[in-house]
Every structure is written in C-alpha cells, then in structure tokens.
Amino acid sequence: MSKRSRFRTRSQKTSEYTVEITTNLDENLQSVKKMLGDPDDLVIREIPVGKTQIKCAVVFISGLVDQDLVENNIIKPIQYNRKTFEMGLLESVNQEVIPLSDVQQVKALDDVSYGILQGNTAVYIDDFDQVLVIGTAGGKSRQIEEPPSERLVRGPRAGFVEQIQTNMSLLRQDLKDPNLRFETHEVGRRTKQKLVVTYMEGIVNPDLIKEINHRLKTIDTDKSLDSGQVEQWIEDSFLSPFPQLMDTERPDRVSSALMQGKFAILVDGTPFVLIAPVTLVDSLQSLEDYNQRWLTSSLFRILRFISAFIAMFLPALYIALVSYHPDLLPTQLVISIAASREGVPFPAVIEAVAMAITFEILHEAGIRLPKLIGSTIGIVGGLVIGESAVSAGIVSPIMVIITALTAIASFTTPQYSVAIAFRAMRFGFMIAAAIFGLYGIILIYIMVNIHLVNLKSIGIPYSTPFAPSFIKDWKDLVFRAPLLMLTGRPKYLMTQDKKSSNKGRSRT
Secondary structure, three states: OOOOOOOOOOOOOOOOOOOEOOOOHHHHHHHHHHHHOOOOOEEEEEEEOOOOOOEEEEEEEOOOEOHHHHHHHHHHHHHOOOOOOOOOHHHHHHHHHOOOOOEEEEOEHHHHHHHHHOOOEEEEEOOOOOEEEEOOEOOOOOOOOOOOOOOOOOOOOOOOOOOHHHHHHHHHHHOOOOOEEEEEEEEOOOOOEEEEEEEEOOOOOHHHHHHHHHHHHOOOOOOOOOHHHHHHHHOOOOOOOOOOOEEEOOHHHHHHHHHHOOEEEEEOOOOOEEEEOOOOHHHHOOHHHHOOOHHHHHHHHHHHHHHHHHHHHHHHHHHHHHHOOHHHOOHHHHHHHHHHOOOOOOOHHHHHHHHHHHHHHHHHHHHHOOHHHHHHHHHHHHHHHHHHHHHOOOOOHHHHHHHHHHHHHHOOOOOHHHHHHHHHHHHHHHHHHHHHOHHHHHHHHHHHHHHHHHOEEOOEEOOOOOOOOOHHHHHEOOOEOOHHHOOEOOHHHOOOOOEOOOOOHHHO
C-alpha cells in the first residue's frame, strides 16, 4: 500500500455536501470547530511560519495522535525554521520543513475533519486554500499479546490488535514477500471506516478478489462496523447457521491462509480478521496441526470430527433409543437406563431439552460474568444443578452424563462460530428424534447435507473437497499427510501458482 493511501479522498463515496477550504485562516478554523462540534480535546496551536509573519495553525485531537511526533516533527520545524522559501510556501513546508513522508494536500473540509478524526494532524497556512494532512496517528493502544480465544500449545504468541496499521505490519513481518498486496476500502457514509483486503498476488485466483471487492463496495451504512457485521454484509447466505467466513486473531493463521490462495479482510478497530473462502472442514482444523508430527495431528483431527458428531447427535440418539428403539441397545444397558429413569416424571425429550437449555444458560452466564468468577460459575453451577436435579428426581443420572459429554465435545471445535452452529442444530435433531425416532435424525441429517452442498463461501462450495470431490486435497483433510507430501495448494481454490512447499506456516 502506498504511503499516501491512508488518506482517501471522498471521490468514491462522497457525502451530500463538500465545504471548500478558504484562504482566510480564522474562517477555516471556525469551520473545523463547527464541523467537529468544538470538542474539549480538539487542540489548535497557532504559530508563525519560521521568520515570516505568516500565521499557520496546527490542528489535532489530543489522545489520537503521537504527541512527541507532532511536537518534534511538525510544530518545532515550522516554528523555528530559518530558511528562505524559494518555491510556494505551502509546497516548501510540505517538502522542505516537515520531515514526514505521510502527507497529503486536501481542499475540502470534510477530508480535513475525517483525517483529524483518524488521528492525523492538519496544518493550515494563512492565505492558502489547501491544508496539509499529516499522518501522526498514535495515542495509547493495546500491546501485542497472545489471543485469549485461540491459544496454542506450540506456536507463535502474537495476536492482532485494534489498530489496522499494526495488523498490516504483523502480516508483513510474517510474510516477507513482495507479492503481498493490500487494497483499502472505506465504509460508512459518516465514519469512513477503513477495510483492507489482503492477498498474495500470483497465487490467489483474481476472480475471488474481484468478487470480494464488489461485495465490499455494496456495504451501505452510516456507522463503523465490526468484522462480524462486515461478515454478515458479504456472506452468501444469511439464512445458514454455518459461518461462511472464518474469523481469527492470529497473524500466523492469516499468513497460512494467504499462502494457500485465500484472502483476508482487516477491519480497523477490531482484532478479528476475516478469512475466505472457507469450507466446513477448515473449521475443524487447527493451525497447530502443522506444528505437530503428522500422526499426532491426524489423531487430534479425528477426535475433533468425532466430537462434532457427539455435540450434534448424542442427545438426539439418547431420545430416539430410549423412546422408540430400545431393542437396538444391549439388554443390560436397557435395564440400567430404565433403572436410572425410574421416578423421573418427564419424557426423555423434555429431560434432554431442559438440560441442554440449562447448560446454554450457564455457558452464557459464564461469558458475561467477570473473568475471575465466570469459569467458576460455569463449573460449580453445572455440578450443583446437575446433582440437585438428580437428587430431586427431575432428571436421570445418565442424562447428566450425556449433557456434560455433549458440552465438552462442543468445546473441541477450534472455530467458536461453528461450535455455535453445532449447538443450535442439536435442538433440531432432538425435536426430530422425539417425533420420528432414528428416522427423524436421518431425515434432518440429509437436509443438513443438502444445505451444505448448496452453500457457498464467496462462490466456493462449502462442502469441498468432499462434494465436489477433489481427491488430491484429501491428504490434508481428516488425516494430515506428512509435510513433505503437501506439495500443492487446494485444487478447489483454482490458484494461479499450483505448487507449494507445504501448507504449514513453517515453510511459507
């Protein structure tokens, strides 16, 4: 990205009005005060330009700028300059006085106010109808640390932060490749929030970049957006419970996806970066799979697939087998279940749904409560409620075991948004099992598979590489082949560069 692309003019998405800068300094300062509402943190410093008698004003918002950068590289060079300006004063200040490269000359008041709100500094000079907008964004920001939502046993500890420039720098540090590209968009008619699409030129399919740029241009809103809202604007199907873009706080995950031939969307103001296109299998894979030996990684992947089925089907299977098909169970197990359910006043479906809802309430409460007591409430609350319910004869002990196992299995899914989809579908399977037994479970499972086959992520089928089938991609699917065998990028992405040393981060 060029050094001047931080300041986009409003030519792409203009407001309904544009106030031009005049040659009168006092009028311009009154205009910018009026535009911003004359806030208390708006700083206007009027100083002379060197040894001339011409006045200028340095305008910025305290807390958004790097104060030392403004003092040492803007105010002092202008105020104490003793040169005789040979070219135009504005051009001389821009090219000879200010020792910063991120400078733009603008003529419209809304461009100035937008730049100031971004953390930049505006320099007005009397008798000139242009303003220098200088990149000085700084202020206090969160330190780079390991993402709390994506911890790894073995891997880097860096995570994205809320500043988009910092996040872009993290990607450049991870991918020292001249083909790494950043394309900037602005959304929000009023807030003008920055979005950046990043990809590897020469690898990614150009049609994917054209498609995502087209979708981002359709975003029409006044306010700033979080990455989750951007995802909802550009996803293929808003009716699907499955997320069609992957969110992550890890730079290494993004760089790995870029090297596969995918793209990412960075949103200013949030540490979550969107990756697309994705498939259902991607949500069950962890980046740590490539940092471990292939046998260990394959075992963990198999466990995640098994856990996903447990999270969706176990309560429904319990309802179907107890209510309709006890003959499918061993006699000793049937007797044990019947003995544990003796005295329980509710049918199996009411028992299962009640326990599932109770668990979801505890899970939500654990998230909303302060961190120090949230996890304690979740664990203690589950134990106390489960024990009390069994003692009161409301639910059977085996139902408590099934609920606990289902909850634990749902937490093994690396992607939180996909885990939520599995938990939501669990209720549908339970209702179908209560009405039709195993036939209802099979019917809903067929419907889910039909939906997955028709679902797309930025035009890429969500069920690949199963359907449509790409056999060569199966070596990095449920089982993970040794790294030396991962010599190609995913076929379904139709990348320009087909070959790769491997998919893992260590060889990128």
